[in-house]
Amino acid sequence: MPSRKSHDEKSFALITGASRGIGLELAKECAKHGHGVVLVARHQDALEAAAGQIEGKHGVRAIVIRADLRDSAAPSEILAATIEQQIEVHMVINNAGFGLGGEFLETDMEREIEMIHVNVVALTHLTKLFAPAMVKRRSGRIMNVASTAAFQPGPLMSVYYATKAFVLSFSEAIAEELRNTGVTVTTLCPGATATDFAETAQISNTRLFRKLGVADAGNIARYGYKAMMRGDRVAIPGWRDKLMVQSERFAPRRLVTSIVRRVQESR
Numbered sequence: 001m002p003s004r005k006s007h008d009e010k011s012f013a014l015i016t017g018a019s020r021g022i023g024l025e026l027a028k029e030c031a032k033h034g035h036g037v038v039l040v041a042r043h044q045d046a047l048e049a050a051a052g053q054i055e056g057k058h059g060v061r062a063i064v065i066r067a068d069l070r071d072s073a074a075p076s077e078i079l080a081a082t083i084e085q086q087i088e089v090h091m092v093i094n095n096a097g098f099g100l101g102g103e104f105l106e107t108d109m110e111r112e113i114e115m116i117h118v119n120v121v122a123l124t125h126l127t128k129l130f131a132p133a134m135v136k137r138r139s140g141r142i143m144n145v146a147s148t149a150a151f152q153p154g155p156l157m158s159v160y161y162a163t164k165a166f167v168l169s170f171s172e173a174i175a176e177e178l179r180n181t182g183v184t185v186t187t188l189c190p191g192a193t194a195t196d197f198a199e200t201a202q203i204s205n206t207r208l209f210r211k212l213g214v215a216d217a218g219n220i221a222r223y224g225y226k227a228m229m230r231g232d233r234v235a236i237p238g239w240r241d242k243l244m245v246q247s248e249r250f251a252p253r254r255l256v257t258s259i260v261r262r263v264q265e266s267r
């Protein structure tokens with residue numbers, strides 16, 4: 001857990017899954033606005049490269065914490081590492097996550113249990129560990145990255161959609177609990193975005209990724225950062241996804257579920 005060159009920022013943003021994709025863009029966005037960043041993921045080399053790039057470009061301190069969020073000890077170890085380095089974490093962005101496509105009876109249970117650990121358990125645990133100090137300071141921002149998948153069941157990617165429904169429900173609930181504490185909780189719900197996500201989830205061939213168009217990770221991060229700083233509770237980037245989420249509220253759930261199945265099918 002090496003520390004990088006020293007500046008004197010007091011306010012740090014901790015971002016999980018910051019080695020690439022949306023998380024890396026969110027880290028850059030925080031750094032651009034003058035916050036020191038704590039970058040968390042598994043791949044040390046990618047984290048070191050990201051930290052070097054961020055420090056060079058934005059002149060803030062970028063600290064690397066290597067952690068595997070499948071491991072249930074990881075959240076406590078991350079907190080301990082920030083205390084050891086005397087870092088005050090004012091923002092936590094729980095972004096790390098992955099999916100897995102396929103029929104539930106055929107997908108790998110082990111991988112799905114790992115997914116639940118990363119997408120749900122680690123996110124919940126990190127929120128539990130970092131929120132109390134924010135409440136004590138009466139100031140803080142938490143952003144949990146869900147997905148447009150959070151709003152409906154997802155045949156052919158059932159466990160992933162369910163993890164994101166958890167993230168949305170949990171985050172909205174604690175946003176209400178933390179009302180008037182100075183700490184806000186934002187759920188960022190991107191639609192399909194151009195990162196390594198689709199390849200990792202083995203869904204690059206689906207209609208969702210091949211036909212419907214994908215967003216740019218930098219645009220998602222800029223949108224998310226602004227929403228988090230405003231303290232918005234739910235942030236859905238893009239007019240098409242906003243419209244989809246709204247219209248689903250009025251359609252029969254069974255119809256919505258069958259449409260999602262078509263979108264998740266390979267073409």
Ligand SMILES: NC(=O)c1ccc[n+]([C@@H]2O[C@H](COP(=O)([O-])OP(=O)(O)OC[C@H]3O[C@@H](n4cnc5c(N)ncnc54)[C@H](OP(=O)(O)O)[C@@H]3O)[C@@H](O)[C@H]2O)c1
Nearest residue numbers: 017019021022041042043068069097147192193195196197
């Ligand atoms: N891309 C999309 O279409 C899309 C749409 C909606 C929501 N999202 C959500 O956005 C978030 C970011 O995804 P992305 O699209 O940026 O995907 P990505 O490019 O695959 O990045 C995933 C990030 O999570 C980290 N990660 C994965 N497993 C981890 C583990 N066990 N422990 C610690 N870190 C781990 C990865 O780093 P290491 O491999 O170095 O650990 C990487 O930094 C996820 O929560 C995803 O569900 C993505």
